[in-house]
Amino acid sequence: MGIGLASARAIAAEGARVAFAARRVEVLREVVEEVGAHCMALACDVRDPASCAAVVEQSVAAFGGLDALVYSPGITLYNPIEEMDAEAWQNTLETNVMGATLVTRAAISHLKESRGKAVFFSSIAVDDHPPRYGMAPYVVSKVALETLVRAWQGEHHDVGFTTIAMGDTISGKVVESDIEVLQDLVQRWTSKGYMYGRMMEAESVAAQVVSVLRSPETVRRLAITPNYSEEDRVIETTIAHRER
Ligand SMILES: NC(=O)c1ccc[n+]([C@@H]2O[C@H](COP(=O)([O-])OP(=O)(O)OC[C@H]3O[C@@H](n4cnc5c(N)ncnc54)[C@H](OP(=O)(O)O)[C@@H]3O)[C@@H](O)[C@H]2O)c1
Numbered sequence: 614m615g616i617g618l619a620s621a622r623a624i625a626a627e628g629a630r631v632a633f634a635a636r637r638v639e640v641l642r643e644v645v646e647e648v649g650a651h652c653m654a655l656a657c658d659v660r661d662p663a664s665c666a667a668v669v670e671q672s673v674a675a676f677g678g679l680d681a682l683v684y685s686p687g688i689t690l691y692n693p694i695e696e697m698d699a700e701a702w703q704n705t706l707e708t709n710v711m712g713a714t715l716v717t718r719a720a721i722s723h724l725k726e727s728r729g730k731a732v733f734f735s736s737i738a739v740d741d742h743p744p745r746y747g748m749a750p751y752v753v754s755k756v757a758l759e760t761l762v763r764a765w766q767g768e769h770h771d772v773g774f775t776t777i778a779m780g781d782t783i784s785g786k787v788v789e790s791d792i793e794v795l796q797d798l799v800q801r802w803t804s805k806g807y808m809y810g811r812m813m814e815a816e817s818v819a820a821q822v823v824s825v826l827r828s829p830e831t832v833r834r835l836a837i838t839p840n841y842s843e844e845d846r847v848i849e850t851t852i853a854h855r856e857r
Pocket of ligand 1: 614615616617618634635636637638657658659660685686687688689708734735736737778779780781782783784785
């Protein structure tokens with residue numbers, strides 16, 4: 614399960630009415646059936662401005678307002694510079710950065726009205742110096758996202774903006790073709806001291822999202838890392854997870 618989906622489920626379990634949004638709406642419909650009729654599934658591609666506006670409009674129309682936005686979409690390409698073509702850059706920046714601005718633009722008046730909260734998923738990879746090998750485009754996108762959110766904190770004092778920079782987390786993203794690439798990269802990152810020996814569960818991060826939304830205060834930036842483990846289980850966990 615992806616971290617956004619785990620978060621949406623956790624928020625819905627608190628009784629909140631949640632619009633789950635992603636491109637594969639059929640997957641979300643199945644989840645919403647389990648979660649309950651107080652929630653709904655909406656199709657959205659954050660690379661499309663009209664789709665970003667529509668998902669906010671539909672949510673507001675159904676729920677009568679908007680108390681919170683959680684922006685999870687993010688893609689990671691593990692490419693050094695010579696392997697990043699224009700299309701790969703465009704896709705990374707459109708999904709990880711521009712989509713966040715388009716959804717927030719559509720939601721901002723509603724969030725101001727409710728004095729609501731907006732949470733954006735970043736990565737502890739932005740704190741690594743130098744960034745992990747092959748992660749430059751991703752890190753650039755998350756640094757840009759964190760900078761945007763800091764700017765929005767200054768622009769809109771009546772909305773609680775948060776970035777959550779998280780460490781390696783088991784999610785729904787591992788496909789067979791990534792495994793070989795990841796095995797090499799994880800070994801390389803481990804030898805340079807970037808890894809923690811284990812990964813967090815998506816549900817563990819989701820609990821932190823709920824806590825941020827529930828807080829009467831604004832958490833501006835939260836950084837969550839796995840506890841260190843002597844026993845290195847990252848590659849094993851990644852492989853075990855490929856079919857989830
Ligand atoms: N997992 C980690 O170790 C980790 C660590 C640090 C930060 N993060 C960040 O946490 C966030 C979630 O990561 P994850 O590992 O849960 O990723 P994931 O499992 O790949 O899930 C990403 C979700 O985003 C949706 N999505 C992708 N492109 C989209 C688009 N153009 N429009 C709308 N929805 C789109 C996908 O659904 P559809 O395909 O159906 O659209 C998917 O449900 C990302 O921003 C990631 O950078 C993850």
